[in-house]
Amino acid sequence: MSTTEVIRIDNLSKRFVIRKEKSLKERVVNFGRSNLHKDDFWALSDVNVSIRSGETVGLVGPNGSGKSTLLKMIGGILQPTSGTVQLRGRLAALLELGAGFHPDLTGRENVYLNASILGISRQQTDRYFDAIVDFSGIEQFIDTQVKFYSSGMYVRLAFAVAVHVDPDILLVDEVLAVGDEPFQRKCLERVRQFQHEGRTIVLVTHSLDQVADFCDRAIVLEKGRVVADDVPRVALPILRRDFEATRQEDVDRAQERAVGPDAVAARARIDSVTLTSGQQAVASESATITPGDAVTAHVQVTAEEPLEDWVLGIGVDTPLGTSVFGTNTKFLDVRMPRLVGTGSYAFKLDDVALGEGAYNVHAALALTSGTELHRLTPGAGLTVVGDGTSQGHVHINTAFEIDEGVPLS
Ligand SMILES: Nc1ncnc2c1ncn2[C@@H]1O[C@H](COP(=O)(O)OP(=O)(O)OP(=O)(O)O)[C@@H](O)[C@H]1O
Numbered sequence: 503m504s505t506t507e508v509i510r511i512d513n514l515s516k517r518f519v520i521r522k523e524k525s526l527k528e529r530v531v532n533f534g535r536s537n538l539h540k541d542d543f544w545a546l547s548d549v550n551v552s553i554r555s556g557e558t559v560g561l562v563g564p565n566g567s568g569k570s571t572l573l574k575m576i577g578g579i580l581q582p583t584s585g586t587v588q589l590r591g592r593l594a595a596l597l598e599l600g601a602g603f604h605p606d607l608t609g610r611e612n613v614y615l616n617a618s619i620l621g622i623s624r625q626q627t628d629r630y631f632d633a634i635v636d637f638s639g640i641e642q643f644i645d646t647q648v649k650f651y652s653s654g655m656y657v658r659l660a661f662a663v664a665v666h667v668d669p670d671i672l673l674v675d676e677v678l679a680v681g682d683e684p685f686q687r688k689c690l691e692r693v694r695q696f697q698h699e700g701r702t703i704v705l706v707t708h709s710l711d712q713v714a715d716f717c718d719r720a721i722v723l724e725k726g727r728v729v730a731d732d733v734p735r736v737a738l739p740i741l742r743r744d745f746e747a748t749r750q751e752d753v754d755r756a757q758e759r760a761v762g763p764d765a766v767a768a769r770a771r772i773d774s775v776t777l778t779s780g781q782q783a784v785a786s787e788s789a790t791i792t793p794g795d796a797v798t799a800h801v802q803v804t805a806e807e808p809l810e811d812w813v814l815g816i817g818v819d820t821p822l823g824t825s826v827f828g829t830n831t832k833f834l835d836v837r838m839p840r841l842v843g844t845g846s847y848a849f850k851l852d853d854v855a856l857g858e859g860a861y862n863v864h865a866a867l868a869l870t871s872g873t874e875l876h877r878l879t880p881g882a883g884l885t886v887v888g889d890g891t892s893q894g895h896v897h898i899n900t901a902f903e904i905d906e907g908v909p910l911s
Contacts, residue, residue, distance in 0.1 A: 503588050508671055508702050509553040509576060514585035516546040516571055516726075545571045546726045549585070555670075556700040558693075560713030560734065562741055563723035564748070569706045570675055572723065573597060576704065577673050591670025591702075594620060596660050596677055605649035609640065609659055612648055616663045630666045637692075638662035639685070653680045665692050671702045679707075690716070710738050714822045735821065742823040746879055753874055769806035773844070775816070775865045775881025776800045788883040793856060793897030797884065799849045801865045809841040811870045816849050818884065819862045826856065826895045832870065855897045858888030 503510045520541045546568045553559055561569045574580040575587055577595040595602075602619065603612045613634055617627040635641050638658040640651075648656065657677050664672060678689055693716065696703055707713060713720050713734050720737035722730035724744065730737040776785035779797045791797060799816050803809075815830030829849065831838050864879035888897060 506554045508555045508590045510588045511551040512586050514549040515583050517583040518543045558703040558717045560717035560720045561706045567723040568726040573706050593671045594664040594669035595673040596664050597675050603648050609644040620667045622667050634662045634666045657681050673704050675706045738822050770809045771876045772865045772878040773802040777882045790885040797851045797854050802846045804844045805841045812838050813868045815866045817864050856886045857894045857897045860885050
């Protein structure tokens with residue numbers, strides 16, 4: 503391990519043995535043998551990750567991709583099938599709900615137990631105890647056995663312990679999501695404070711916005727393998743693209759199974775999205791504007807069979823996939839005419855008050871029943887060049903003045 507590394511994972515793989523109940527027929531044929539048959543399942547395959555001191559890393563990926571397994575292996579509660587995990591410093595982990603808590607002990611007893619597992623003496627815990635209980639907000643239940651706690655109460659106490667034991671590395675799994683909104687905000691503030699103090703944080707979450715907001719780095723797992731490891735700006739679009747591909751596969755499968763009007767409409771698609779703007783008269787797959795310019799999004803649609811009762815929409819997204827604007831013909835109270843062959847349609851956006859940055863414009867096609875038929879994303883690229891007077895996704899003309907009459911302090 504180099505001097506700046508605090509977590510080093512080399513060639514890490516984890517195999518689970520999955521036991522499946524046999525069918526009645528198999529049980530009869532194999533009478534007398536075990537009722538279960540076993541399959542190997544590789545939850546992680548050849549993962550290599552190096553995390554430096556002070557980094558905040560988001561572990562992201564689809565359900566079942568191995569995020570929690572990886573976090574548990576860093577936390578030492580699962581052992582590798584092969585490969586190694588090395589750590590430097592004191593680790594506090596918030597893994598599955600209730601992990602590290604003994605159900606028959608009270609909240610108070612669990613605080614001491616948890617702290618002692620983390621190597622904190624009784625005297626030190628005495629010193630932190632009131633702050634822990636205060637942070638958790640569950641003082642009233644501190645002498646109740648934790649088996650009677652709600653999931654939010656568990657997380658409150660576990661997080662409060664984790665952040666008060668002075669960890670160098672903090673591991674946080676999705677569990678935070680079960681806390682209520684004010685508590686989640688409080689936790690995130692504490693995580694930010696940890697960042698400023700130069701501690702290392704590894705976070706498993708499905709909130710890509712949170713990763714974009716918080717993390718210096720995002721590691722994307724898919725089927726137990728690392729498919730991207732980079733700054734969120736680069737890594738998250740890779741995951742969004744994969745989510746989009748999965749979503750389109752679902753749409754395609756639904757269309758294959760479709761009957762009636764849905765089946766007829768299944769052969770419709772968006773061919774292209776092109777943009778024209780005040781400064782650019784020729785439609786193109788990219789446009790550059792200044793805040794407040796008008797933009798027209800031209801969407802070309804082809805229907806191989808008659809398309810009726812349909813809706814066309816467009817949306818503007820950040821490169822990380824956050825939607826900043828969307829509209830469709832249903833919202834605009836337009837009934838789309840029947841289409842056979844190719845049609846072109848224009849969304850005229852007046853006064854595009856977007857903040858400086860790069861955006862994607864997508865288009866989507868659906869039936870009025872709600873069945874989505876096709877989505878083209880990204881359809882076109884829109885770059886907004888501002889005058890440097892503001893930041894954020896919207897542009898608001900702002901003037902500043904000092905109010906007369908405000909008493910000077
Ligand atoms: N103890 C276990 N025994 C057998 N299989 C397991 C075990 N723990 C996890 N798995 C399997 O390993 C895979 C990865 O699970 P993991 O919980 O790490 O995924 P995840 O990316 O955190 O998913 P999610 O987003 O749904 O929380 C899953 O297919 C899961 O079923």
